[in-house]
Amino acid sequence: MSVRELVVLGTASQVPTRHRNHNGYLLRWDGEGVLFDPGEGTQRQMLRAGVAAHDVHRICVTHFHGDHSLGLAGVIQRINLDKVPHPVTAHYPRSGQRFFDRLRYATAYRETVALAEEPVDTDGPLARTPGYTLEARRLSHPVEAYGYRLVEPDGRRMLPDRLAAHGIKGPDVGRLQREGSLKGVALEDVSEVRRGQRFAFVMDTRLCDGVYALAEGCDMLVIESTFLDEDEELAVEFGHLTAGQAARVAREAGVRHLVLTHFSQRYPDPDEFGRQARAAGYEADLTVARDLQRIPLPKRRA
Numbered sequence: 001m002s003v004r005e006l007v008v009l010g011t012a013s014q015v016p017t018r019h020r021n022h023n024g025y026l027l028r029w030d031g032e033g034v035l036f037d038p039g040e041g042t043q044r045q046m047l048r049a050g051v052a053a054h055d056v057h058r059i060c061v062t063h064f065h066g067d068h069s070l071g072l073a074g075v076i077q078r079i080n081l082d083k084v085p086h087p088v089t090a091h092y093p094r095s096g097q098r099f100f101d102r103l104r105y106a107t108a109y110r111e112t113v114a115l116a117e118e119p120v121d122t123d124g125p126l127a128r129t130p131g132y133t134l135e136a137r138r139l140s141h142p143v144e145a146y147g148y149r150l151v152e153p154d155g156r157r158m159l160p161d162r163l164a165a166h167g168i169k170g171p172d173v174g175r176l177q178r179e180g181s182l183k184g185v186a187l188e189d190v191s192e193v194r195r196g197q198r199f200a201f202v203m204d205t206r207l208c209d210g211v212y213a214l215a216e217g218c219d220m221l222v223i224e225s226t227f228l229d230e231d232e233e234l235a236v237e238f239g240h241l242t243a244g245q246a247a248r249v250a251r252e253a254g255v256r257h258l259v260l261t262h263f264s265q266r267y268p269d270p271d272e273f274g275r276q277a278r279a280a281g282y283e284a285d286l287t288v289a290r291d292l293q294r295i296p297l298p299k300r301r302a
Helices: 042-049 072-081 094-104 160-165 171-179 209-215 229-238 243-253 271-279
Strands: 004-010 024-029 032-036 058-060 088-091 115-117 124-128 133-138 146-151 155-158 191-194 198-202 220-224 257-261 285-288 294-296
Touching: 004 042, 024 042, 024 198, 042 072, 072 094, 088 124, 133 209, 146 209, 155 171, 198 209, 209 220, 209 243, 220 243, 229 243, 243 257, 243 271, 257 271, 271 285
Parallel strands: 032 058, 058 088, 088 115, 198 220, 220 257, 257 285
Antiparallel strands: 004 024, 004 294, 024 032, 124 133, 133 146, 146 198, 155 191
């Protein structure tokens, strides 16, 4: 059975708290797992969340600040210790290659798994699989940073009433889907486009074109909201977003489910992020992320 869900491993920004581990997020996308920004402590959070090294097929690092990358060493070594039976691919800003190298080989261990390095240095597609296209967009932060986006190919939904009107039933339906036409009836005559799902992951950044491009039309947007709106000047200075800014992006982009995360330790009440997001006019599904939470992707659009 296919599963599409976000497993939240950590929600803290620069400094962890008693209740918030450093960053870490696993996206389960059918049979694949994409691990985003494994900060310090990610390996232990995976254990607590029931996530195994075998679940990781791809690692995506937005940038090389410690709260987004210090967990790489442990995760990579665990992948090798457990002899994960499939290749694993890592994406990260090319300008941070020296940091990735240091983390990958931070200590001695035996390499047993093929870990492919595919660094990012430009906007656009990074990988294409039958289930999705992975894209990257440049963000605005004091160090080079990229956000990531998964786009599922559009499919087609068969329309029973039109099939019946053309007398197509049983095995002929499958044949029509495979061949594109049958007895003078085109596939487009008896079906409609089923829009593929879209997921975006946006971490440390000011407002910029990349944020909007990543968020556009997403079924789920996971986005940093390090600061509350009253501290917008700090957000701009240090290259971050506020809850209200993140919510306005989601509203304008038509996001169906907004997930706020990456909270500064200065705020003890995470619910205030949700209140400010609503005050900014975002009315669709909203989650203020908490560690070890599982958030299913929305059902497909009708």
